[in-house]
Amino acid sequence: MNARRMLGFTRRMLLQFRHDRRTLGFVIGMPLLMMLAFGYTFGGEVSHVKVDIVNQDAGIDPGGPLIPQGLDVGARVVGKLDSETLEMTISGDWQASKAKVDRNEAWAAIRFPENFSANFMLSLGAFPNASQARIEVYLDGSSPTMASAIIRELNSAMISVMDSIGSEFNQSTRKIPINATISYAYGGGDTKFIDYFAPAIMSMAIMMVTTMLTIILFVYERRSGTLQRLLVSPATAAEIVFGYALAFAALGVLQSIVILFAAMLIFNVTVVGSVGVALLVILLLAFVHQGLGILLSASAKNELQAIQFIPLVLFPSILLAGMFWPVESIPQFLQPVSYCVPLRYGIDAMRSIMLRGWGLERIWPQVLALVLMACITLGGAIFQLRRRKG
Amino acid sequence: MAAIETGKLVKRFGKFTAVDNLDLTIEDGETYGLLGPNGSGKTTAIKMICGLLQPTSGSVKVLGRAMPSRAVLSSIGYMPQDVAIYVDNTVHENLQLFASLYGMSAGRFREREHEMLDFVDLSSWKDALASTLSGGMRHRLSLACALLHEPKLLILDEPTVGVDPELRASFWEYFEKLGKKGITVVITTHYMDEAGHCQKVGLLRQGRLIAEGNPEALMKEHAKKSLEDVFLAIARRDAK
Numbered sequence: 001m002n003a004r005r006m007l008g009f010t011r012r013m014l015l016q017f018r019h020d021r022r023t024l025g026f027v028i029g030m031p032l033l034m035m036l037a038f039g040y041t042f043g044g045e046v047s048h049v050k051v052d053i054v055n056q057d058a059g060i061d062p063g064g065p066l067i068p069q070g071l072d073v074g075a076r077v078v079g080k081l082d083s084e085t086l087e088m089t090i091s092g093d094w095q096a097s098k099a100k101v102d103r104n105e106a107w108a109a110i111r112f113p114e115n116f117s118a119n120f121m122l123s124l125g126a127f128p129n130a131s132q133a134r135i136e137v138y139l140d141g142s143s144p145t146m147a148s149a150i151i152r153e154l155n156s157a158m159i160s161v162m163d164s165i166g167s168e169f170n171q172s173t174r175k176i177p178i179n180a181t182i183s184y185a186y187g188g189g190d191t192k193f194i195d196y197f198a199p200a201i202m203s204m205a206i207m208m209v210t211t212m213l214t215i216i217l218f219v220y221e222r223r224s225g226t227l228q229r230l231l232v233s234p235a236t237a238a239e240i241v242f243g244y245a246l247a248f249a250a251l252g253v254l255q256s257i258v259i260l261f262a263a264m265l266i267f268n269v270t271v272v273g274s275v276g277v278a279l280l281v282i283l284l285l286a287f288v289h290q291g292l293g294i295l296l297s298a299s300a301k302n303e304l305q306a307i308q309f310i311p312l313v314l315f316p317s318i319l320l321a322g323m324f325w326p327v328e329s330i331p332q333f334l335q336p337v338s339y340c341v342p343l344r345y346g347i348d349a350m351r352s353i354m355l356r357g358w359g360l361e362r363i364w365p366q367v368l369a370l371v372l373m374a375c376i377t378l379g380g381a382i383f384q385l386r387r388r389k390g
Numbered sequence: 391m392a393a394i395e396t397g398k399l400v401k402r403f404g405k406f407t408a409v410d411n412l413d414l415t416i417e418d419g420e421t422y423g424l425l426g427p428n429g430s431g432k433t434t435a436i437k438m439i440c441g442l443l444q445p446t447s448g449s450v451k452v453l454g455r456a457m458p459s460r461a462v463l464s465s466i467g468y469m470p471q472d473v474a475i476y477v478d479n480t481v482h483e484n485l486q487l488f489a490s491l492y493g494m495s496a497g498r499f500r501e502r503e504h505e506m507l508d509f510v511d512l513s514s515w516k517d518a519l520a521s522t523l524s525g526g527m528r529h530r531l532s533l534a535c536a537l538l539h540e541p542k543l544l545i546l547d548e549p550t551v552g553v554d555p556e557l558r559a560s561f562w563e564y565f566e567k568l569g570k571k572g573i574t575v576v577i578t579t580h581y582m583d584e585a586g587h588c589q590k591v592g593l594l595r596q597g598r599l600i601a602e603g604n605p606e607a608l609m610k611e612h613a614k615k616s617l618e619d620v621f622l623a624i625a626r627r628d629a630k
Contacts, residue, residue, distance in 0.1 A: 008490030016478040019519055225474030229535070232440045232468040233491045234460065 009243025031205030214293025291377025467541030
């Protein structure tokens, strides 16, 4: 390996990017755009879910023997519903509200029946045969996210109302015998979705840009004849591959710095761990995908065919690498496949570094996996370039 | 010593034989023209000589070494048929890459770059992106990249395609000058009339060498006024 020849390739490629401002803009802008898009749309919580509320609860009139001050449980539950999460319309007609759900004008219709308060108090008291207080919910189940958000919101409102009524009336019967005390190992409980997502975006941006550009650059090398020319020069295949690898590593570092700054300044993402270790992971990710790009470019006859490889690499990587949901929850038969996705180790390692503050002593298995994969793809690329045709 | 020596060189792609039992000897310092129509196997032969393509059978020796040999690569200047330059880099950056590949010192590169740009008439385009050059200019840049490191053996695959007549004449002049310096120049072309500049030509047809010799001598031997007529005469005789 001759360092000068290797750096000659690196320099040429970086100069090419300096001339090609638009591509450079893509390299830096694409991850920024993803960061903004995901940061703002994937805030984590569902909000402004339209629901219709039909409160027919007659309540308990004041002046009665049991509750002289009177009580309206239905109104209290409605009062506890979060108006940020649910966009409530108060209606008086249960059939009309259900019809709105049928027409997809609301995600749910919620009814508190006439005897809601009465039944609530009766079952709270020592009347074992009393019928339960029931809330009727008519739900559009076509969106699991919306449906579960509504049910979650309703449950938490009911628990909080029960809590307050229980203490008002000194009712010990309401005490729930289980109480969970939560303490946090990492994140301190205020981890936002974007905190969890930023390390994944960084890894994915490196993967996308490196794979795409390598495939396209190497298809050019093969098609234009420059590669033949390089192979007739004293340069070795390893010098070509590592020369390019260095250039991609430099691009990857540049990208990551931009993403990190954006994450910290715009979304207040905190980085707990060492930036140095994060950069190491990024370099390894760039190496793995550069090797992969060269190998794929060999089986593409032209640019059009080359572009077809991009979704082929992109989708399995995004879906199987635990970017949106944990690898544990993907179907059993796909789990082994996810072990072959380099991005998985990258995202794993980046999350551990940025969120948990782990160092090399804890994330070495992921780093080792990336090193091995880089050896395989870069080694394959060198072998592939060295091999003469037929 | 011969600069290039091939022995019973054969290349088959499936059932198609691109190069058929080619025995070629190109002497040191010779300017040799490999002539033939499109598809006659010129480029395939050149690629095997450069070590880019694995022969089906036969041997290739370049500067006394069996190919592929890394040791001889620094003595070869190769210009592929396609305009093999980086269009998203400037003229200077293209040359700079090749200077670093051949381990040229900064001083020598400056000197040679000046010389080469002057020769291919691109001096005022030094900092232009190659993508902004015309086809002919790109071709000239490609030639400059092959000549930059002063190779002992220059292999040019169709260097005059798409080059205007004036520049073509100056190319040939330069190749002859290189020949006088003792540099071996191997040129493939399908423009047979311009091969008169070569000391020796080989006529290739369907992968076989059908005639070889000094252009003048060949024309005299076959009593023809041009190499093209010689080629046609032999081709017709062959076909019978």
